[in-house]
Amino acid sequence: MTTVDGRLARGARTRAAVLDRAVAMATEVGLDGLSLAQLADALAVSKSGLFAHWRSKEELQLATIDRARELCTEQIVAPALAHPRGVRRLWALHEARLAFYADAVLPGGCFFASAEFEYSARPGPVRDRLVAVFREWLGLIERLAEEAVRAGELLPDVDVRQLAYEIEGAGLAAVMQSRLLGPDAYPYARRAVLHRLRGVCTDPALLPEA
Amino acid sequence: MTTVDGRLARGARTRAAVLDRAVAMATEVGLDGLSLAQLADALAVSKSGLFAHWRSKEELQLATIDRARELCTEQIVAPALAHPRGVRRLWALHEARLAFYADAVLPGGCFFASAEFEYSARPGPVRDRLVAVFREWLGLIERLAEEAVRAGELLPDVDVRQLAYEIEGAGLAAVMQSRLLGPDAYPYARRAVLHRLRGVCTDPALLPEA
DNA sequence: TAATTGTCCGACCGATCGGTCGTGTTTCCG
DNA sequence: CGGAAACACGACCGATCGGTCGGACAATTA
Numbered sequence: 001m002t003t004v005d006g007r008l009a010r011g012a013r014t015r016a017a018v019l020d021r022a023v024a025m026a027t028e029v030g031l032d033g034l035s036l037a038q039l040a041d042a043l044a045v046s047k048s049g050l051f052a053h054w055r056s057k058e059e060l061q062l063a064t065i066d067r068a069r070e071l072c073t074e075q076i077v078a079p080a081l082a083h084p085r086g087v088r089r090l091w092a093l094h095e096a097r098l099a100f101y102a103d104a105v106l107p108g109g110c111f112f113a114s115a116e117f118e119y120s121a122r123p124g125p126v127r128d129r130l131v132a133v134f135r136e137w138l139g140l141i142e143r144l145a146e147e148a149v150r151a152g153e154l155l156p157d158v159d160v161r162q163l164a165y166e167i168e169g170a171g172l173a174a175v176m177q178s179r180l181l182g183p184d185a186y187p188y189a190r191r192a193v194l195h196r197l198r199g200v201c202t203d204p205a206l207l208p209e210a
Numbered sequence: 211m212t213t214v215d216g217r218l219a220r221g222a223r224t225r226a227a228v229l230d231r232a233v234a235m236a237t238e239v240g241l242d243g244l245s246l247a248q249l250a251d252a253l254a255v256s257k258s259g260l261f262a263h264w265r266s267k268e269e270l271q272l273a274t275i276d277r278a279r280e281l282c283t284e285q286i287v288a289p290a291l292a293h294p295r296g297v298r299r300l301w302a303l304h305e306a307r308l309a310f311y312a313d314a315v316l317p318g319g320c321f322f323a324s325a326e327f328e329y330s331a332r333p334g335p336v337r338d339r340l341v342a343v344f345r346e347w348l349g350l351i352e353r354l355a356e357e358a359v360r361a362g363e364l365l366p367d368v369d370v371r372q373l374a375y376e377i378e379g380a381g382l383a384a385v386m387q388s389r390l391l392g393p394d395a396y397p398y399a400r401r402a403v404l405h406r407l408r409g410v411c412t413d414p415a416l417l418p419e420a
Numbered sequence: 421t422a423a424t425t426g427t428c429c430g431a432c433c434g435a436t437c438g439g440t441c442g443t444g445t446t447t448c449c450g
Numbered sequence: 451c452g453g454a455a456a457c458a459c460g461a462c463c464g465a466t467c468g469g470t471c472g473g474a475c476a477a478t479t480a
Binding site (some may be wrong): 027028029030032076107108109111114116117118120122130131134135138143161162165167168169170172173174176177179180181185188189191193197 | 237239330348374375379382
């Protein structure tokens with residue numbers, strides 16, 4: 001066992017606290033709308049102290065994206081992977097996503113939905129990283145769908161990209177409508193994917209009733 | 211015939227030009243990220259001149275939302291209403307929406323998708339107006355679906371709110387994915403709604419093939 | 421103990437933000 | 451012709467923006 005450097009440990013702790021707060025605040029005011037002074041105030045640290053950890057706002061934004069990705073992996077992907085491979089895991093991913101929104105883990109709903117729209121027309125490293133994360137996310141849905149096909153739980157002729165597109169669309173609409181109109185959106189998001197999966201699922205017993 | 215007041219006419223002309231530009235720029239940098247100085251520069255007018263027409267940035271933002279709604283009505287809703295009532299009109303609305311995105315009428319894709327995510331966690335008059343416009347839009351989809359049911363072109367037991375939710379989700383995913391990943395998203399958005407409508411349509415001949 | 425390293429701070433910088441004010445110009449009306 | 455009205459301008463305001471700099475403080479290493 002190696003003794004940890006107290007200085008480095010403190011720095012890592014501070015960085016984590018800053019990034020957690022940055023992720024949350026970014027869902028409210030945007031990743032670019034995020035002000036370093038406001039972020040520092042919210043954490044009771046000095047603004048210049050932030051520059052000891054990130055050399056510019058853009059570096060902090062990139063680190064914030066990475067932290068949001070981690071959070072997303074912990075809270076959505078990991079719980080879904082706990083379910084058995086196949087259509088149940090695919091369904092679990094969608095439900096875990098909706099639960100993440102409904103539980104208000106982040107005040108603004110979804111970090112990536114907000115940030116991706118914000119940067120959809122703003123070229124640069126931030127946009128590039130957001131695109132990469134989104135590709136990863138869409139690829140995950142496709143992979144789970146593909147696994148379900150290989151497991152024989154989805155019809156062999158199902159278009160997994162098409163299916164992934166529709167699941168992603170249902171989830172995206174959920175975070176937007178739940179924030180604008182209220183939680184009534186969640187049942188619609190559930191039924192949308194549930195009906196779609198039932199239509200291509202070989203064993204209806206693998207999916208919930210309602 | 212009454213002669214128009216040249217002063218008022220000039221004011222109206224500049225207001226229209228400013229709002230058109232504001233709508234376009236807002237899709238790139240956000241409705242809040244929009245800077246009055248940048249907007250004025252882009253139009254070769256003075257910043258203070260803007261305050262002669264709107265007393266504050268928020269007033270201009272509200273006017274910009276109204277202008278974006280008009281644009282949306284002209285370019286998407288009106289063309290759809292040219293189609294015969296029923297499932298064809300509902301389908302035409304979805305296609306007109308996708309065409310609006312694909313034709314890059316606005317540089318950032320969709321004014322409302324961007325603005326609604328931007329303000330989803332920011333209470334105030336701007337958010338309220340965005341919510342109202344979105345309710346209107348979702349209500350339009352539902353009404354067209356309801357008309358299709360009454361026309362006997364959709365099965366009588368179809369849940370129009372559910373259907374509207376899924377159509378909106380497919381369109382929302384289209385604008386986001388087309389901006390992030392490229393125009394490949396449009397065929398997915400088309401097929402998603404086409405398959406869904408085919409599943410509840412009484413006469414398949416009313417819908418296109420592909 | 422002395423030098424070094426990592427963390428964090430307060431003071432400060434130029435640029436830009438939304439917004440105000442006084443003025444000039446054009447157009448309409450009496 | 452002269453006043454009123456609407457539009458538009460440049461100069462200017464305090465606040466905030468991202469970012470820099472020199473130094474204080476604590477923990478490590480030699």
